Amino acid sequence: MPTIPRIDMTEATRLTREGRLDEAMALLQGRARPAPDPAPDPAPDPAPGRAPAFRAGASRPIDMVPPAGDPTGPWTAPPAKPPAEPPAVPEQLRALMGRMTGPAGLDDLMPHLRDGLPRPVPSGRADLPPGARFEERSFANAAGARPYKLYVPSTFDGQPLPLIVMLHGCTQSPDDFAAGTRMNELAEEIGFLVAYPGQTQAANMQRCWNWFNAADQQRDRGEPSLIAGIVRAVMAELPVAEGRVYVAGLSAGGAKAAIMGAAYPDLFAAVGVHSGLACGAARDMGSAFAAMRQGGGPDTARHGGRTRPTRTIVFHGDRDGTVHPVNADEVAAQARAGLPHQAEVTRGRSPGGVAYTRAVHRDDDGDAVLEQWTLHGLGHAWSGGSPAGSYTDPLGPDASREMVRFFLSDGGSDEAGA
Known part of the structure; x- marks a missing residue:
């Protein structure tokens, strides 16, 4: 891997706020910045008896503190000021970083950028609409225990609602994933429950x-x-619409969503896999890295372990x-096993300018069983997500809204909004 230069996020932020986007992008990508504007002429010498004028960029002298009580004592330097908080990164700069591709793209730069980015904003109780609930729970069985968060929209009044299970990626948490995908906001708008199982550091160091x-x-x-136990616990507590439970995830969570669809086709009516891998793509750590680099191989499609296909986006x-x-x-x-390989292919561009190709596969009844979106130029991030969460690209098509459309349509409607 090429050596990645350290990134001065403060300077990149300043350039972006001044509208100097070309210079900000050059700095983020490690390229030479355009030549700066010529320095202004030095200030004239001050008149006798007057303090010198300070020029922009010139170093300032340190003011000294006079001695207390004893006028003959030494003057001292002032106490050090606490370090300033790192500046917030403007959304325009985040968009620039999200569009970077190639060897110096956001995926490779992320470890260097992380310290300069504001932390994700959790979806806390203070941000909830009146009447909504976002509660932390825990589930345990013979395999161990896992925390999870459950979102109940303010529109819930006892009627059966669909349930969407969201599986976060590595280093993420339920709060971070909820903020980045904005799935709670869609639940409030459309009307469904959302469960966010959380991986623990004890089970995996990177969660x-x-x-x-x-x-x-x-x-x-x-x-x-x-x-599956978390899903059944929610179903035991709240009325969940029959046959309307869905699972989606990002990266490792996307791979786990594919596994859940394969292992529990009777529980999950549809699956959403974002930047993930197929069920059975790896069987241990060594094959996992190989699959991430080059796929699971030609046998992967035949080892999903399913008795019937599960609708997948x-x-x-x-x-x-x-x-x-x-x-x-x-x-x-895996999702189109037994289906004709012909697909209806459309191309478009998101409001943020990201081109995409969308392929829809149908069964003999004409229902959409598989929908595959290829996002041109995007890296490893949730498409159309919010910068309030990690690993999102706000400029891409709205993956959350498209997944909800696909899930709730039950195969009947396939009109995308992008």
């Missing part, structure tokens, strides 16, 4: 779902049993440097 472990790919064992950036885009094709191959 990744262990999609690559053979023991965590099987029905009623390991992590699948915990996630797939999103993947074609410049993803973390999970190779071939994995999206393998997820799609």
Whole structure:
């Protein structure tokens, strides 16, 4: 991997706020910045008896503090001021970073940028609409215990609602994922429940779902049993519409969503996989890295472990440097098993300017069983997400809204909003 230069986020932020986007982008990508404007003429010498004028960029002398009580004592330097808070990164700069591609793209720069970015804003109680609930719960069984958060919209009055289960990616949390995907806002607008299972650091140091472990790919064992148990706990507590439970995830969470769809086709009516991998793409840590680089291989499509296909919607950036885009094709191959390979292909561009290709596969009844979105120029991030959460690209098509449309249409309507 090429050496990545350290990034001066304060300077990039300043350039962006001044409208100097070309210079900000050059700084983020490690290129030479355009030549700065010529320095102004130095200030004239001051008149006798007057203090010198300070020029922009000139160093200022340190004011000294006179001695207290004893006029003959030494003057001292003032106490050091606490370090200033890092400046907030403007949304325009975030958009620039989200559009960077290639070896110096956002995926490779993320470890260097993370310290300069504001922390994700949790979806706390203070931000909830009146009457809505976003509560933390826990579920345990023989495989262990996992926390989860449950969003109940303010419109809920006892009627059965659909349930969407959202599985976060590595280093993320339920709050972070809720903020980045804005799924709670859609739940409030449309009317459904959202559950966010949380991976623990004890189970994985990076809080990744262990999609690559053979023991965590099987029905009623390991992590699948915990996630299914969370779903059943919600169904026991609240009225969930029959046959309207769905699961979606990003990256490791997307791979785990594919596993859940394969292991529990009787529980999940549809699956959303964003920047993830197919069920069975890996069986251990070594094969996991190989699958992320080059896919799980030709046998992946035949080892989903399903008795029947589960309706699936797939999103993947074609410049993803973390999970190779071939994995999206393998997820799609599992989902369309037994279906004709012909697809209805449309192309478009999101309001943020990101081009995409969308392929829809139908069954013999004409229902959309598989929908695959290829996001041109995007890296490893939730398309159309909010910068309040991590690993999002606000300029892409709104993956959250498109997944909800696909889930709730039950195959009947396939009109995308992008």
